[in-house]
Amino acid sequence: MKRFLLKIEGIVQGVGFRPFVYNQAISLSLKGWIKNSSQGVYIDIQGEEENLDRFIYNLEDKHPSLAKIENIIIYEQELADYNGFQIKESEMKGEKITLISPDMAVCEECIKDITTPTNKRYKYPFTNCTNCGPRFSIIKAIPYDRANTTMKKFNMCGDCHKEYSDSSNRRFHAQPNACKECGPHIWIEDCYGTKVGLDDVLGWTRQRLKEGKIFAIKGLGGFHLVCDAENEEAVNLLRDRKNRPDKPFAVMINHIDTVKKYCRVNMKEEKILTGSRKPIVILEQNNDYDLPQCIAPNQSTLGVMLPYTPLHHLLFQGDIEVLVMTSANVHGLPLEYENESAVEKLGHIVDYFLQHNRDIQMPIDDSIVRVVDNEIRMIRRARGYAPEPIKKDNVKEILALGSNMKNTFCIAKDNFLFLSQHNGDLENIETAEHYKNNIEHYKNIFRFSPKYIACDMHPSYTSSEYASDSLLPRVEVQHHHAHIVSCLAENNIERKVIGIAYDGTGYGIDGKLWGGEFLLCDTKEFTRLGHLNYIKMPGGQMAIKEPWRMAVSFIHRMIEYSDYSMREQLKQLLLKLYGKKSIGVMTLIDAEINCPKTSSMGRFFDAAASIIGGRDIISYEGQAAIELESIMDRNCNEFYNYDVDREKIYIINTEKIIYSIIKDKIAGVNNKIMSAKFHNTIVKFSKDICKFIREDTGINEVALSGGVFQNTFLLKQLAAELANEEFVVYTNKLIPANDGGLALGQIIIANEIINK
Numbered sequence: 001m002k003r004f005l006l007k008i009e010g011i012v013q014g015v016g017f018r019p020f021v022y023n024q025a026i027s028l029s030l031k032g033w034i035k036n037s038s039q040g041v042y043i044d045i046q047g048e049e050e051n052l053d054r055f056i057y058n059l060e061d062k063h064p065s066l067a068k069i070e071n072i073i074i075y076e077q078e079l080a081d082y083n084g085f086q087i088k089e090s091e092m093k094g095e096k097i098t099l100i101s102p103d104m105a106v107c108e109e110c111i112k113d114i115t116t117p118t119n120k121r122y123k124y125p126f127t128n129c130t131n132c133g134p135r136f137s138i139i140k141a142i143p144y145d146r147a148n149t150t151m152k153k154f155n156m157c158g159d160c161h162k163e164y165s166d167s168s169n170r171r172f173h174a175q176p177n178a179c180k181e182c183g184p185h186i187w188i189e190d191c192y193g194t195k196v197g198l199d200d201v202l203g204w205t206r207q208r209l210k211e212g213k214i215f216a217i218k219g220l221g222g223f224h225l226v227c228d229a230e231n232e233e234a235v236n237l238l239r240d241r242k243n244r245p246d247k248p249f250a251v252m253i254n255h256i257d258t259v260k261k262y263c264r265v266n267m268k269e270e271k272i273l274t275g276s277r278k279p280i281v282i283l284e285q286n287n288d289y290d291l292p293q294c295i296a297p298n299q300s301t302l303g304v305m306l307p308y309t310p311l312h313h314l315l316f317q318g319d320i321e322v323l324v325m326t327s328a329n330v331h332g333l334p335l336e337y338e339n340e341s342a343v344e345k346l347g348h349i350v351d352y353f354l355q356h357n358r359d360i361q362m363p364i365d366d367s368i369v370r371v372v373d374n375e376i377r378m379i380r381r382a383r384g385y386a387p388e389p390i391k392k393d394n395v396k397e398i399l400a401l402g403s404n405m406k407n408t409f410c411i412a413k414d415n416f417l418f419l420s421q422h423n424g425d426l427e428n429i430e431t432a433e434h435y436k437n438n439i440e441h442y443k444n445i446f447r448f449s450p451k452y453i454a455c456d457m458h459p460s461y462t463s464s465e466y467a468s469d470s471l472l473p474r475v476e477v478q479h480h481h482a483h484i485v486s487c488l489a490e491n492n493i494e495r496k497v498i499g500i501a502y503d504g505t506g507y508g509i510d511g512k513l514w515g516g517e518f519l520l521c522d523t524k525e526f527t528r529l530g531h532l533n534y535i536k537m538p539g540g541q542m543a544i545k546e547p548w549r550m551a552v553s554f555i556h557r558m559i560e561y562s563d564y565s566m567r568e569q570l571k572q573l574l575l576k577l578y579g580k581k582s583i584g585v586m587t588l589i590d591a592e593i594n595c596p597k598t599s600s601m602g603r604f605f606d607a608a609a610s611i612i613g614g615r616d617i618i619s620y621e622g623q624a625a626i627e628l629e630s631i632m633d634r635n636c637n638e639f640y641n642y643d644v645d646r647e648k649i650y651i652i653n654t655e656k657i658i659y660s661i662i663k664d665k666i667a668g669v670n671n672k673i674m675s676a677k678f679h680n681t682i683v684k685f686s687k688d689i690c691k692f693i694r695e696d697t698g699i700n701e702v703a704l705s706g707g708v709f710q711n712t713f714l715l716k717q718l719a720a721e722l723a724n725e726e727f728v729v730y731t732n733k734l735i736p737a738n739d740g741g742l743a744l745g746q747i748i749i750a751n752e753i754i755n756k
Contacts, residue, residue, distance in 0.1 A: 003032070003046035003077040008059070010070035011099040011388070012041045013144035016130025017067050018087050019172035024058050026167065031082035036090035036143040040098060046082055065276065066101055066131060070391065087173065090143040098142045099416070100135065100445065102384050103220050103364065105278040105308035107132035109170065114310050115317075120159065123202070125311035126184045126358060130174045132276070136387060137221045137362050138176065142445055146175045150359035157182035176358075184358035186311070191350055193343035202311075205354055206318040213351040214238050216328050220309050221364035221383050222337035223328035225349065230322055232292035238324065239294065241349040243331055247620035248296035250280045250303035250366065252325040254316035259304055262289050262322075268371045277384030278308035279367035295324065300630045305366060308384075311356075327365055332427055334434040337363035362441055363434075364421045372712050373719070378736045379710060381408065385734070386421035387442070390744065392489070395751045399439070399450035399472075401463035402743035403479070405504075405621070406707075406736070409439055409463075410743035411448050412751070417489075418446065419735070419744050426462035436466070454750035456482070456742070458507035475750040479506030480517045481526045482745030483705040487737070488523055489748045491730045496522045497701040498529075498693050500686060500718075502708035503738070504544065504602030504622070513537070515600025515706070518650065518689050520697060524752035529696075530650030530689050532604060536595040538585045547606035547624045548578050548616035552585045553595075554607045554658045561655060573662060577611070601682070601708045604654060611661050612674045622707070628675050629711050636676035642685050650689050657681055679713055687721045694727070703730040707738035 008017075013036050021034045021043060030047035045055060056072070063069060110129055113121040121127045128134065141148040156164060160179055163171040171177045178184065188196040188204065198204050205215065212234040215226045225242065227234040229251050239245060253259045256274055263283035265273070273281050280303045289302075296302050305325070307313045315323070328336045328346055336342040337360040343353060368380040378385070395412040402409045407423040420442060423435045442448060455467035457476045467474050483506075484499030499519040508514035509528075516532030536553050537543040543550050552574060559570045574582040589595055602625065609615045609624035613631060618624055640660040643653040657678070664674050690702055702722055709715045709731070719729045735741040 001047065001079060002049050002052055003044070003079050004052060005075040005077050006043040006045060006056075006059075007073040007075075008041040008043065008069060008071075009073070009099070010040070011066070011068040011101050013098060013100065013142070015066035015101045015135075016064040016170075016172075016174070017041060019130055019167060019170075020064050020067075021059070022085060022087055022167050022172070024055055025085040028055050030055055031085050032080075033086050033088045035088035036145065037098075044077070044080075046080060064131065066104055068099070068388070070099070090145050098144075098446075099389060100139060100142070100144065100387055102277070102386060102388055103135050103137050104132050104276050104384065106310050106313065107276070110310060111313055114314060121179055123314060124180045124183075125186055125202075125309070125314055125356070126176075126178055127310045128174060128176050129170045130172065131170065133174075133176055134220055134358075137360050137364055137383075138358070139445060140361050142447075144175060149175055150361050151176045151178070154178055154183050184356050186354060186356045189343065189353040189355055191343075191347045191352065193340070193347070193353070196352070201354070202314050202317070205352075206315065206320055208352060209320060209323070212237070214241070214349065215352050215354055216336070216342055216346045216350045217311075217315075217354040218337075218339070218342070218356050219311065221360060221362070221366075222335040223342050223346070224325045225328045225346070227324045228320065228322075229291060229295060229324045232294060235292050235294050235324055238349075245619045246297050246623060248299055248301075248303060249324045249326045250305060250368075251291075251295060252305050252307060252312060252323045254307065254321050256306065258321050259283070259306070262286055262291055263302055263304060266371065266374075268374050268376070272369060272371070272376060273304065273306050277367070278306055279369045279384055280305045282368065282370040282379070291322065298627045298630060303368065332425065333430050334424055335363050335365055362438070370710075370712065372716055375731075375733050377710075377715075377732065378734050378740075379738065380406070380422045381419065381734070381736055381740055382421040387418050389416035389418050390489070390735075391415060392417050392748070394755075395747065396754055397449065397451045398454055398747050398750050398754075399448075399452070400454040400743040400746035400750060401456070401466055402746070403456055403739035404458070404461040404463060406739040407435060407463065408740050408743050409435070409442075410747045411442055411446065411450065412747050413446060413448050417744060417747060418442065419741070422740060432462050435462070452750060452754055454746040456507065456746070457509070475753050477746045477749045478509060478526065479742070480514055480519060480706065481521055482742045482749060483737070484519055484521055484526070484703050484745070485523050485748050486735050486741040486745035487703040487705040487730050487732050489744055490732060490735045491703075493701070493703070493730060494523050495701075496520060496699055497703045497730070498690055498697075498699050499526070499703045499705070500690070501706045502601035502714075503706035504600055504708075505598070508599075513596055513598035513600060515598060515602055516604065516652070517599065518693065520693065520699065523748050524756070528649060529693055530652070531599040532601060532652050533654055534597040534599055535603065535654070536589050536592070537598050537603065538588045538595050540594045540596055543603065544606075546617050547610040549585055550603045550607040551610040552578060552582050553589060554604075554654060555662070556586050556589050558655050558659060570662075573666075578616075601706075605708070607658065608661060608678050611658070611665060612671050612678065622710075625708070625711065629679070629713055631672050632675035632679055632713065633670070633672040634676065634713065636673050637680065638673070638677045639680035639684050640677050642681060644685065644688065644692075646692075650692060652685050652689070679711075679717070682714060683717045683721055686718055687725060690722060690727060691725060700726070701728045701730065705732055705737050705741070709737045
C-alpha cells in the first residue's frame with residue numbers, strides 16, 4: 001500500500017477532469033480525494049502500488065480530450081485512514097496560475113440529446129456536458145466552479161443536480177449544466193427591443209429567415225448577424241444596412257456534406273471543420289459554386305464553419321442549409337455581446353433579435369484559419385483556441401500590448417505565455433476600452449501583476465499610449481522584429497535567422513514606415529540587411545484606403561528618373577488611368593506634404609492591384625492584394641525583370657517592375673497573367689536576396705512572417721523555392737503571421753532585453 005499527493009498542472013478545470021479521476025479511482029479501488037485549486041488540481045490517492053501506477057498512467061494517457069496536462073508532481077505521503085474517494089470543495093491558494101479551457105463545440109452526445117424527442121433536453125439550446133460547451137466566455141474568476149461563472153444565477157433543478165452529482169453521468173461536475181426547467185432560455189425581440197410572444201421561437205426564426213429577414217442571434221461569445229445565404233436579396237440588404245460593400249461574409253453550413261457541394265475540402269480541412277474547435281475555415285470554391293456572389297465578392301474562396309452550439313444545430317433542423325453568420329458589430333466597434341447594447345447598436349441593421357439570458361463574461365469572436373501545405377495557418381485566433389498558452393521557460397512577468405491592427409496582447413506568468421483572443425483594431429474609444437477591459441480580465445483570472453510592459457515603437461498607437469500611461473518599466477520593440485520572433489518562438493528557434501517580414505505598415509528605427517524587410521535576427525536583436533526602395537505615401541493613411549494614390553506615387557518615381565519623352569508618356573498614362581486627380585497627387589508628392597516614406601510590401605501590392613485590376617479604393621484592409629491574388633493564373637511561370645542595388649544593404653528597386661506592368665497594361669495583357677507575373681517576381685527577388693545574405697553571413701535558415709504572408713500563393717511558393725535552394729524555412733502556424741501574433745514576439749524580445 002502507498003499514498004501519493006499529486007499536483008496536476010495544465011488545462012484540467014472545466015474539462016471533466018475531476019469526474020474522470022473519480023471514476024478511475026473507484027475502478028482501481030483507490031481511496032482519497034481530488035479538489036480544484038487556484039494552483040491546479042490536487043489528488044490525494046492511496047492504494048496498492050500496482051493500481052496507483054495504472055492510475056497515473058491513465059492520467060497521462062487516457063485523460064479527457066479537452067484536458068491538457070503540462071506537469072504531474074508526485075509527493076509520497078504517510079498512509080491515511082480513508083474510507084472511499086471523494087471530490088472536495090475547490091479552494092483558493094496563492095498566486096499560482098490556473099489554465100483555463102477554451103470554449104468548445106457541442107459534442108455528438110449532446111447533439112443526440114437535443115434531437116431525440118424522448119430526451120429531457122430535446123430542442124434545448126443550452127445543452128452541454130463535461131466534454132463540450134462554454135468555458136472561457138463564462139468564467140468570472142478561478143477556480144472554475146459554477147459560482148465563479150455567469151451560470152451562478154441559475155439554480156439547478158433536482159434532475160440536473162442528480163446528474164451533476166452522479167459519477168457515472170457525463171454531466172458529473174459539468175459546471176454549466178442546466179435544462180429547460182432551470183437554465184437559460186431564448187426569446188425574440190423586434191428591432192426596437194420589444195419582446196415577441198411565441199411558442200416555437202426557433203421554428204418562427206427559421207420561417208422569418210426563409211422570408212429574407214435579418215437577425216442578430218446571441219451565441220457563445222457574442223452576437224452574429226444572420227440571414228439566409230441562398231437569398232441574394234437578403235445578403236445584399238445586410239451589406240447595405242451594415243455598410244459593408246465588399247468584405248466577404250462567413251457562412252455557417254448545416255453539414256460537412258453540404259460544404260462539399262460548394263467548396264473543395266481536403267482531409268486536413270475536414271478534420272478542422274468537424275473537430276471540437278470549429279473555427280471558420282477559408283476554403284476554395286468549387287467550379288460549379290452557385291451561392292450568391294455577393295457573399296464573397298471578387299473572391300475564389302469562402303469562409304465556412306459548421307454549427308458549434310446546440311442553438312446553431314437547432315436552427316438547421318428545417319430546410320435551411322446555409323446561413324450568413326458574421327460578427328455583429330457596427331463598423332470599427334467591438335463585437336456586441338450584451339442584450340441591451342445589441343438592441344441599441346444593431347437595431348437599424350436587423351429585423352429581429354434572438355436573445356438569451358446566459359450572460360457572456362468575456363466576448364470572443366470566431367477564429368479563422370486556412371490550410372496551406374497541409375498545415376493549419378491561423379488568421380484570427382479567438383474562440384476554441386484562446387486562452388490556450390504557449391510553454392516558454394524563464395520568462396518574466398511581462399505584459400506585451402501588441403499592435404493597433406488585429407490587436408492581441410500577451411501575458412507571461414509561471415513559464416506560460418497567454419496570447420489573448422482577437423481584440424480588433426484599436427481605432428476608436430470603444431475598441432480601446434474593450435481592449436483595456438480584456439487586459440484587466442486576464443489580470444484577474446490569471447492573478448497576473450505585470451512587472452514590465454512591452455509595446456510597439458510607434459508613438460501614436462493606442463497600445464503604445466497605454467504603455468506610456470503605465471508606471472512599469474517599458475521596453476519598445478520594433479514591429480518587424482516582433483513579427484519574425486513570433487515565428488521563431490512558435491518554432492522554438494533562438495539562433496540567428498534571415499527574417500523576411502512583409503506587411504502593410506510598421507514603424508522603423510529610422511522613423512519611416514517599413515514593411516518589405518530582410519532582417520538578420522534572433523530573439524534579442526536584429527540588423528536590417530535589405531528592403532524595398534522607399535516610396536512616398538501621398539496623403540498618409542489615405543494612401544492605404546485609396547490604392548490608386550500608391551500607383552501614382554510609384555509611377556511618379558519613374559517619371560523622376562526618366563528622360564523627357566518617357567516622362568511625357570508616363571504623365572499621359574496617369575491621366576488615362578486616374579484622370580486629373582493624379583495631377584493633384586503628384587503636386588502633393590513634389591511638395592512633400594503629408595507624404596511619409598515607406599518600404600511596405602503591402603503598399604507595393606496596392607499599387608500593382610490598382611494598375612492591373614483597377615482596384616482604386618478599398619472598403620476593408622488588404623482588399624486590393626486579396627483580389628489581385630484571387631485572379632492570378634497559377635499556371636503562369638513568367639516574371640518581371642527587377643534590379644537589386646547593393647550599397648550598405650540590399651535595395652529592391654521597383655521601377656523596372658512597375659514599368660513592365662505598365663507595358664503589359666498598354667499591350668492588353670490579360671489581368672490574370674499580369675497578376676501571376678507580379679507574384680512570381682516577388683518570390684524570385686525574395687529568394688535572390690536570401691541567397692545574397694547567405695553568401696554574406698553563412699546563415700541558412702529563413703523565417704517568414706507578416707500579414708502579406710496570408711497570401712497563400714506567396715507563402716507556399718516562396719517556402720518551396722527557398723527549400724529547393726536548401727534553406728531551412730520556418731513559418732507561422734497556430735500564431736497568426738499578421739499583427740495578431742505580434743504580442744508574442746514582443747514578449748520574447750522584451751524578456752531577452754530585460755535579462756541581458
